Every structure is written in C-alpha cells, then in structure tokens.
Amino acid sequence: MAKYLTNRDENYAQWYNDLVIKADLAENSVVRGCMVIKPYGYAIWEKIQATLDKMFKATGHVNAYFPLFIPKSFFSKEAKHVEGFAKECAIVTHYRLKNDETGNGIMVDPSAKLEEELIIRPTSETIIWNSYKNWIRSYRDLPLLINQWANVVRWEMRTRLFLRTTEFLWQEGHTAHATREEAVEETERMINVYADFAENYMALPVVKGYKSENERFAGAIDTYAIEALMQDGKGLQTGTSHFLGQNFAKAFDVQFTDKTGKLEYVWATSWGLSTRCIGALIMAHADNHGLVLPPLLAPIQVVIIPIYKNAEQLNSITDTAKRIKSDLEENGISVKYDDRDTNKPGWKFSDYELKGVPVRIAIGPRDVENNTIETARRDTLEKETIQASRTVDHVKRLLDEIQKNIFRKASEFKKENTWYVDKWDEFVDIIENRGGFIMAHWDGTGATEEKIKEETKATIRCIPFNSPEEDGKCIYTGKPSARRVLFARSY
Amino acid sequence: MAKYLTNRDENYAQWYNDLVIKADLAENSVVRGCMVIKPYGYAIWEKIQATLDKMFKATGHVNAYFPLFIPKSFFSKEAKHVEGFAKECAIVTHYRLKNDETGNGIMVDPSAKLEEELIIRPTSETIIWNSYKNWIRSYRDLPLLINQWANVVRWEMRTRLFLRTTEFLWQEGHTAHATREEAVEETERMINVYADFAENYMALPVVKGYKSENERFAGAIDTYAIEALMQDGKGLQTGTSHFLGQNFAKAFDVQFTDKTGKLEYVWATSWGLSTRCIGALIMAHADNHGLVLPPLLAPIQVVIIPIYKNAEQLNSITDTAKRIKSDLEENGISVKYDDRDTNKPGWKFSDYELKGVPVRIAIGPRDVENNTIETARRDTLEKETIQASRTVDHVKRLLDEIQKNIFRKASEFKKENTWYVDKWDEFVDIIENRGGFIMAHWDGTGATEEKIKEETKATIRCIPFNSPEEDGKCIYTGKPSARRVLFARSY
Numbered sequence: 006m007a008k009y010l011t012n013r014d015e016n017y018a019q020w021y022n023d024l025v026i027k028a029d030l031a032e033n034s035v036v037r038g039c040m041v042i043k044p045y046g047y048a049i050w051e052k053i054q055a056t057l058d059k060m061f062k063a064t065g066h067v068n069a070y071f072p073l074f075i076p077k078s079f080f081s082k083e084a085k086h087v088e089g090f091a092k093e094c095a096i097v098t099h100y101r102l103k104n105d106e107t108g109n110g111i112m113v114d115p116s117a118k119l120e121e122e123l124i125i126r127p128t129s130e131t132i133i134w135n136s137y138k139n140w141i142r143s144y145r146d147l148p149l150l151i152n153q154w155a156n157v158v159r160w161e162m163r164t165r166l167f168l169r170t171t172e173f174l175w176q177e178g179h180t181a182h183a184t185r186e187e188a189v190e191e192t193e194r195m196i197n198v199y200a201d202f203a204e205n206y207m208a209l210p211v212v213k214g215y216k217s218e219n220e221r222f223a224g225a226i227d228t229y230a231i232e233a234l235m236q237d238g239k240g241l242q243t244g245t246s247h248f249l250g251q252n253f254a255k256a257f258d259v260q261f262t263d264k265t266g267k268l269e270y271v272w273a274t275s276w277g278l279s280t281r282c283i284g285a286l287i288m289a290h291a292d293n294h295g296l297v298l299p300p301l302l303a304p305i306q307v308v309i310i311p312i313y314k315n316a317e318q319l320n321s322i323t324d325t326a327k328r329i330k331s332d333l334e335e336n337g338i339s340v341k342y343d344d345r346d347t348n349k350p351g352w353k354f355s356d357y358e359l360k361g362v363p364v365r366i367a368i369g370p371r372d373v374e375n376n377t378i379e380t381a382r383r384d385t386l387e388k389e390t391i392q393a394s395r396t397v398d399h400v401k402r403l404l405d406e407i408q409k410n411i412f413r414k415a416s417e418f419k420k421e422n423t424w425y426v427d428k429w430d431e432f433v434d435i436i437e438n439r440g441g442f443i444m445a446h447w448d449g450t451g452a453t454e455e456k457i458k459e460e461t462k463a464t465i466r467c468i469p470f471n472s473p474e475e476d477g478k479c480i481y482t483g484k485p486s487a488r489r490v491l492f493a494r495s496y
Numbered sequence: 497m498a499k500y501l502t503n504r505d506e507n508y509a510q511w512y513n514d515l516v517i518k519a520d521l522a523e524n525s526v527v528r529g530c531m532v533i534k535p536y537g538y539a540i541w542e543k544i545q546a547t548l549d550k551m552f553k554a555t556g557h558v559n560a561y562f563p564l565f566i567p568k569s570f571f572s573k574e575a576k577h578v579e580g581f582a583k584e585c586a587i588v589t590h591y592r593l594k595n596d597e598t599g600n601g602i603m604v605d606p607s608a609k610l611e612e613e614l615i616i617r618p619t620s621e622t623i624i625w626n627s628y629k630n631w632i633r634s635y636r637d638l639p640l641l642i643n644q645w646a647n648v649v650r651w652e653m654r655t656r657l658f659l660r661t662t663e664f665l666w667q668e669g670h671t672a673h674a675t676r677e678e679a680v681e682e683t684e685r686m687i688n689v690y691a692d693f694a695e696n697y698m699a700l701p702v703v704k705g706y707k708s709e710n711e712r713f714a715g716a717i718d719t720y721a722i723e724a725l726m727q728d729g730k731g732l733q734t735g736t737s738h739f740l741g742q743n744f745a746k747a748f749d750v751q752f753t754d755k756t757g758k759l760e761y762v763w764a765t766s767w768g769l770s771t772r773c774i775g776a777l778i779m780a781h782a783d784n785h786g787l788v789l790p791p792l793l794a795p796i797q798v799v800i801i802p803i804y805k806n807a808e809q810l811n812s813i814t815d816t817a818k819r820i821k822s823d824l825e826e827n828g829i830s831v832k833y834d835d836r837d838t839n840k841p842g843w844k845f846s847d848y849e850l851k852g853v854p855v856r857i858a859i860g861p862r863d864v865e866n867n868t869i870e871t872a873r874r875d876t877l878e879k880e881t882i883q884a885s886r887t888v889d890h891v892k893r894l895l896d897e898i899q900k901n902i903f904r905k906a907s908e909f910k911k912e913n914t915w916y917v918d919k920w921d922e923f924v925d926i927i928e929n930r931g932g933f934i935m936a937h938w939d940g941t942g943a944t945e946e947k948i949k950e951e952t953k954a955t956i957r958c959i960p961f962n963s964p965e966e967d968g969k970c971i972y973t974g975k976p977s978a979r980r981v982l983f984a985r986s987y
Contacts, residue, residue, distance in 0.1 A: 044560045047558075047559050067539065068539070073530070092592055094592060095591055096588060098589045100587065101587075102571070123527065156647065
C-alpha cells in the first residue's frame with residue numbers, strides 16, 4: 006500500500022488519526038488543540054456548507070455575521086450559560102504588542118489593557134440577543150430567522166482532529182419568535198433538517214431525541230439532538246437544536262408588542278452543526294483501505310487513471326479520458342483525471358481508495374482499442390469492465406447505489422448494535438465488551454444518570470422521539486420508568 | 497420618503513453612514529470597532545464570495561482553513577511584518593473565567609494564564625508558512641495555491657462601517673512557488689483577477705499599479721493594488737496582491753529540492769480582498785435615494801410590488817406577479833414579490849430604492865386588465881410600461897444595461913476627476929478643493945512622499961502599471977522623475 010494505515014480493528018483511535026492525516030484531511034497546528042483543515046478536508050466542508058445552506062434557505066433562513074468578541078459581562082447575564090462556558094474560554098485582555106526593552110523580541114504592551122475583557126465566542130447567543138434587542142419592537146418584526154457560518158473557540162483540554170478542537174467551524178442558527186409554539190416548531194423543524202442531511206447526504210442513520218437535563222445546552226429549556234453510531238460502538242452527536250424559551254430574551258430584555266398591544270418576551274431557538282460531523286463521516290463509513298465518502302459529499306466523485314507504458318499510449322488514453330471527463334461533468338459529476346507521471350497506477354489506486362473517491366475509472370491501451378473502461382466502486386471494491394459509451398449512465402447508477410449502500414450498511418450496523426437491555430449486569434457487559442446503543446429504562450433523575458456514567462462511562466445520548474411509552478424499571482435503581490432511553494459511550 | 501437620508505452633497509460621511517444603517521446593511525456592535533453585518537449586507541458578501549471563489553478555482557486555487565490564533569513568537573520571525581502589525585493586535589492571554597469571589601459576576605482566572613500569548617490573526621502569513629514548512633519538500637510539491645475565507649482582527653483606533661473595522665471578513669490567498677518568475681506571475685495574475693472582478697462585477701473602474709515602499713504590505717518585496725475613486729474624490733484600495741519574495745520562506749525555513757537536487761528557499765505571494773469592498777460598492781454608485789447595486793452582485797435583482805385597493809384586486813395581481821416571478825427565476829434572475837399589507841406601495845418604492853434593487857416592477861389592476869407591467873430602473877429611475885409577455889427579455893436587457901451604465905458612469909466620473917498636474921500650487925488646490933486622482937511626478941523618495949502627506953493628507957495610491965515613461969520633475973522637490981504616479985486622499 007502507498008501509505009501505511011493502522012488496522013481499524015487493532016487500534017481504532019490510531020486508525021482514525023492515521024486516516025485523517027494520510028488522507029490529507031487535516032493536521033494539528035502548533036497552536037494547542039487547533040487544527041489546520043487541509044484542502045481535501047476543507048472541500049468536504051464546502052460540500053456540507055453548500056448543502057446545508059440551501060436547506061436553511063429553503064426553510065426561510067438568511068445568513069448574517071456577528072462579532073467574534075463577546076464582552077465578559079454578557080456571559081453573566083444568563084446564569085446557566087456562563088456556568089456552561091466560563092471554564093473553556095479564550096480571553097482577550099490586551100490590544101497591542103511592543104518591543105521587549107530587554108531585547109528579547111516582542112511583548113504584550115501592559116499599557117494596552119482592555120477595560121473589559123473580551124471572550125472569543127464559544128457560541129453567539131449573548132452577542133446576538135444583544136443585537137436582537139434593537140431589531141425587535143413588534144410582532145411584525147417576528148419571526149427572525151438568522152443563521153451564521155463562523156469559527157468558534159472552546160478551550161478543550163483533550164482534543165482530537167475534527168471531533169474536538171479548540172477552534173472549530175460551524176453554523177449557528179438563532180431565531181426569535183412571537184410564541185412558544187412557533188419556537189418549539191422551529192426547534193423541531195431544524196432537528197429534522199439535520200436528520201435529513203445526516204441520513205440523505207452523509208448516509209448516516211441517526212436517532213432523533215431529547216437530551217436529558219444533564220446533557221442540555223447551557224441556557225436551553227430543551228435540547229434536541231441527532232445521535233449516530235460509530236463503527237467502534239460509540240455514539241457521536243452530529244447536530245443539536247435548542248428550544249431556549251424566554252431565557253435569553255429575559256437576560257437581554259428583548260420584548261415585543263403582540264397583536265393585542267401587550268408587551269411580551271420573545272421566544273428563542275438556536276441550532277448548530279460543526280466540522281465535527283466530518284469526524285462522524287469518517288468513523289461511520291471508512292475501512293482499512295481508507296475513507297469511504299458518500300457520493301453526495303465527495304469533493305471528487307470520479308477519478309480517471311491512465312495505465313500506460315509510453316507516451317503514445319498515454320496520448321490515446323488521454324483523448325478518451327478527456328472525452329469521458331467532459332461527458333460526466335456535463336452531467337454534474339465532479340471528475341479528476343490524474344495523469345501525473347510521478348506515480349505509478351498502483352500507487353494512485355491506493356491513494357484514491359485512501360481518499361474515499363466513490364468511483365475509479367481505469368483506462369489502458371487495450372481499453373482504447375476495445376472501447377471499454379474499467380470501473381471500481383469504493384464501497385465494495387468491485388470492478389467491472391463496460392463499454393465506454395455506457396459510462397455516463399453506469400457512473401450515475403454507481404454513485405446512486407454507493408450512496409444508498411453505505412447508508413444501508415450503516416443502518417444494519419446500527420440495528421445489529423442496538424440492544425434492548427433490562428438487567429444491569431448485561432448493560433455493563435455490553436458497554437464494556439461490545440459497545441453500541443443500549444435502550445434501557447431510567448428513573449429520570451440526574452443522580453442516576455451520573456452514577457451510571459461514573460460506573461460505565463456511558464451517558465444518556467438522548468430520549469428518542471419515537472421511544473414508545475412502556476412500563477418498566479430503571480436499569481440502575483429499579484425505580485419505575487415510562488419509556489426507554491438511549492445509552493452509549495460517546496465522543 | 498420612507499427613511500430620511502442625509503444629502504450626499506451636504507455631508508458625505510453622514511450620508512454614507514445613514515445609508516449603511518438605513519439600507520439595513522450593517523450596524524456597529526457593542527464591541528468597539530466591530531460591526532454586525534445584517535442579512536441584506538451579508539447577502540451582498542455572499543454574492544461577492546461566490547463570484548470570487550469561482551474565479552480563484554478557475555485559476556487553479558483550492559480553499560483551506562488555518563487557525564485563528566498565532567503564537568506571539570511567530571510574529572517576530574519576519575522583522576517588517578511584526579513592525580507593521582504589532583501595534584494593532586488583539587491578544588489572548590488567558591483561557592478560563594471563574595466566579596469573582598467578591599460576588600461581582602465573573603472574572604478572568606489568573607491561574608489560567610497562557611505560557612505564550614496568542615495573537616488573533618491580523619493576516620495569516622506566519623501561521624501558514626509554518627505549516628507550509630512541513631508540506632513542501634521537493635519541486636513536485638509546488639506550486640501550492642491555497643486560499644482561505646476567514647475573519648481577521650486589526651485593532652484600529654478609528655473605525656467606520658465596512659471601510660475600517662476591528663474585525664472584518666476577507667479572503668487571503670497564500671501561494672508557494674519554485675521560482676521568482678512564477679511567484680511574480682501569480683502576483684500579477686491575482687491583481688488582474690481582482691481588477692476583473694472590480695470592473696465587471698462591482699462596476700468599479702480601477703487603476704492597477706505598484707505600491708510605493710511606504711505603502712507596501714509589511715513583509716512584501718512588492719505590493720500591487722487596485723485603486724478606485726469614490727464620489728467624494730477620495731481613493732479606496734479594494735484589493736492587494738503581494739510578491740513576498742523569499743522573506744517568509746527564510747523566516748520559517750521553508751526550503752525545497754529543485755529539479756537539479758539543489759536546496760532552495762520557496763518563493764511566495766499573498767493577496768486579499770475584504771468586506772471593505774462593500775464600502776466601495778456603496779460609495780462609488782449610491783445617490784441621494786440610496787444604494788445603487790450592480791445587478792451582478794444584487795441579492796434581489798427584481799422586486800415586484802402590487803398596487804391595489806382591495807383583496808380582489810390583490811388576488812388577480814398576485815396571480816400575474818407569481819407567473820412573472822417564476823418566469824424570471826427560470827432565467828436565473830432573483831426576484832422578490834413584496835405583498836406585505838403592512839406598508840403602502842409608495843413606502844415600498846422608496847425602501848427598495850434605498851436598498852438599491854436594480855429593477856422594480858409595479859402591477860396595478862389596470863395592468864392586469866391590459867396585460868401590462870410598469871418597470872423602473874434604479875440607476876436612472878426611468879419608468880416604462882410594457883406588455884407583460886415581454887417581461888423576461890425586457891428585464892434581462894435592463895439588468896445588462898444597468899450593469900454597463902453604472903460602470904460607464906463611474907468611469908466618466910473617474911476620467912473627469914483625474915488631473916495631470918505639474919505645479920505644487922495646483923496640486924494643493926485640487927486636493928483641498930476638488931479631490932480626485934492626481935497624476936504627478938515624484939522623485940521616488942519616501943521622505944518626499946511623507947512631506948506631501950503631511951502637507952496635503954494625499955498619499956501615493958499607486959504607481960500605475962500603464963503610466964508611461966516620461967521625463968519630468970517631482971511635483972514637490974523639483975528633482976528628476978521618470979513617470980507620473982497616482983496621488984489622492986484615501987479611505
């Protein structure tokens with residue numbers, strides 16, 4: 006193989022890290038916990054952005070941009086919000102450097118100290134609601150449906166590429182509504198948009214549900230989340246949508262005159278999805294050969310590789326390859342023709358497998374003679390030789406099949422690794438030895454949740470929307486419970 | 497009028513500020529010097545981004561993302577770079593807040609002090625070249641053609657919406673090349689891309705040229721810029737492209753093995769364009785009625801306004817309007833149908849004029865009867881009544897004409913306000929009393945440039961590429977000069 010990849014079954018964590026580095030997605034920077042997203046990784050993010058942005062606009066949202074900095078005092082305005090974020094903030098205290106008088110380079114100029122420190126946004130509710138205060142007067146100004154694409158910073162102590170980084174890229178929607186009902190409806194609408202995106206673009210089956218109080222967003226009345234299962238049996242939350250009630254409206258005094266002339270506090274939601282979901286994309290589908298990208302989010306959907314011994318052969322292959330490339334591109338398919346002479350075909354095959362390109366086309370001199378091409382699909386590694394004239398239809402079908410197949414595979418994996426458990430011993434055993442999603446009864450208290458976490462490192466990932474009412478006993482305390490909730494270890 | 501706008505000729509600065517606020521483009525935030533870009537302003541930025549991003553990709557560039565934070569020590573590595581940026585840096589010194597023990601909210605936790613302070617990027621050469629060090633080994637790794645869309649922070653003391661803000665959005669290209677020639681070629685290519693964008697999309701005629709040494713980017717060997725003339729006679733730089741030589745390669749020790757096996761330092765360029773250009777867009781075209789947006793960058797190209805007295809009339813108008821809207825949209829034209837009943841047509845007319853929407857269509861009951869519509873173009877305010885069946889062709893033609901007309905108008909303005917001056921008195925008189933671009937001889941010294949700036953506030957905006965060789969005497973010192981350079985007061 007071109008680049009050595011740790012075996013997934015031997016060391017999952019190392020396999021993941023190897024893959025991110027070797028597929029050229031991202032790397033750690035010199036700044037603690039901050040990553041550099043390399044062009045190939047960023048191209049996936051651009052696809053994610055373009056897709057989601059269309060979905061947000063189709064549901065009536067517009068984009069805007071709010072400041073990176075949040076005055077320290079804003080944080081204290083919503084009590085739970087500050088509790089949740091104060092411990093992981095990057096804080097700007099000065100605004101000038103100067104020459105170090107002892108001759109050792111430059112130093113922070115102590116005379117350029119800010120009167121009030123500024124926090125780099127870990128999330129933007131406070132700065133945004135402070136703006137909304139001036140934008141909202143009457144029910145006519147509502148709803149306000151705004152999204153922001155931005156970088157945010159949370160000073161994480163233990164970081165991993167894409168999954169948990171000090172700085173990350175995301176989108177954060179912040180909406181304002183006249184009624185509780187509308188805000189709840191929006192919260193639901195957006196978790197459904199995320200689930201739609203996860204399942205139909207990322208090919209990632211997800212469980213939609215409520216977060217338990219312990220796991221709620223700091224400042225939310227209710228948090229909805231989508232939870233996906235990774236191949237190592239851990240859960241990964243890929244998007245959240247929060248019903249914020251009137252908490253931020255009260256903290257920032259945002260009131261409006263309703264249709265009857267009465268002054269009311271505004272109802273809020275916020276929802277976000279980040280570069281973290283690239284981590285989910287990798288961990289859900291990739292194998293020992295490398296990434297397996299869903300065609301709808303793959304920066305390169307088809308790679309064409311010439312197989313030749315001399316310049317003459319290359320020339321005639323290039324003619325065919327260019328024609329095929331332009332035919333495919335006319336059909337909206339992104340294609341790369343890799344005719345670099347610095348690497349052998351075998352090296353290229355491995356490299357594009359590593360990079361998860363869904364379809365590979367190889368063309369040799371005999372193919373040119375016979376008017377054929379060889380296709381290989383990344384998900385099953387199956388090869389086929391077909392008539393060149395059939396290329397467009399065949400590739401379209403392959404892309405469609407791959408998209409469906411990896412979703413099906415992930416769905417089966419999830420089904421096979423979701424356990425309905427009623428005994429604590431079994432719960433512990435599965436968590437320790439098999440992993441996966443456990444559907445179990447819970448007494449509804451934070452204390453029990455905390456104890457289960459201490460003993461097994463498993464947490465309540467969500468209370469699934471579709472979990473039916475069912476009499477049962479808490480897996481840990483035996484106290485009565487009305488429905489099962491979803492437990493797992495998680496990223 | 498719906499919203500009062502200061503007269504442009506009475507108080508240009510106030511007119512500009514009014515316009516930005518009242519057209520709902522942006523507003524100042526509570527954080528000193530930071531703006532909130534509101535949805536309508538951000539939609540213009542999205543158009544700019546989409547257009548430029550295509551142009552960058554068509555010239556072989558890819559996007560990536562580098563950290564927001566730069567270790568303080570990186571700055572000192574390139575001597576001129578630190579000199580240029582050290583005085584306007586936001587500096588992160590701590591990473592945690594805690595409860596203030598005296599009970600006054602929260603405070604910075606003194607125990608969470610960073611060992612090395614982090615600078616919020618004012619530009620990313622240093623952090624990027626530190627990454628390139630690991631990416632470049634051989635000539636095969638070159639050229640590296642990378643762009644980044646990001647936010648940056650420069651602690652400006654005097655800020656103005658869009659034109660100069662503490663935080664702003666921009667793109668920064670950073671390329672690495674094997675030879676000086678290739679890097680110079682890239683520097684030229686990108687200033688040409690910017691000029692193409694300015695003239696053909698922003699409808700903004702520009703002068704391309706070199707910066708004098710005083711005005712060069714901190715760390716560059718050569719800076720190319722495009723300079724546009726605003727309606728108040730001041731210049732505004734809307735994009736720059738820097739030839740960085742081997743300065744950053746040497747500072748970060750980035751060497752490669754060339755084809756002959758020799759170790760060489762890498763050659764670099766960087767180039768950027770920011771949200772500042774929205775300021776240029778406004779100041780170049782807008783009038784006392786409001787914005788005049790070039791159709792190619794207008795978020796809404798056509799607005800349809802119904803004129804009605806009762807629900808029955810509105811219904812039949814809506815039928816027509818919706819048909820027209822979908823016909824136009826099928827032709828790739830963005831259309832808003834504003835049937836809000838909260839505002840009168842006259843108010844809407846003014847409001848969309850204020851917002852610079854290129855074409856307005858009004859439809860009344862008589863229009864429905866006669867199968868006509870009324871169009872109004874924003875640039876000339878001319879109205880026409882046409883057969884509804886001709887709408888698509890007519891609107892297409894109007895959009896095309898408006899785009900060309902505002903470019904022509906701006907070009908004429910620039911021509912009329914470019915002065916070839918040989919006497920100092922005249923120079924001072926024009927700068928003081930008329931404004932505009934002055935083409936004058938200069939002795940080539942920074943000292944003279946500095947004195948001219950002190951006496952007139954005019955600086956050398958650029959040394960135009962197309963300024964012919966011509967014997968002359970410096971406008972200020974009378975010393976010999978070989979070509980004219982472009983002077984102006986500027987933003």
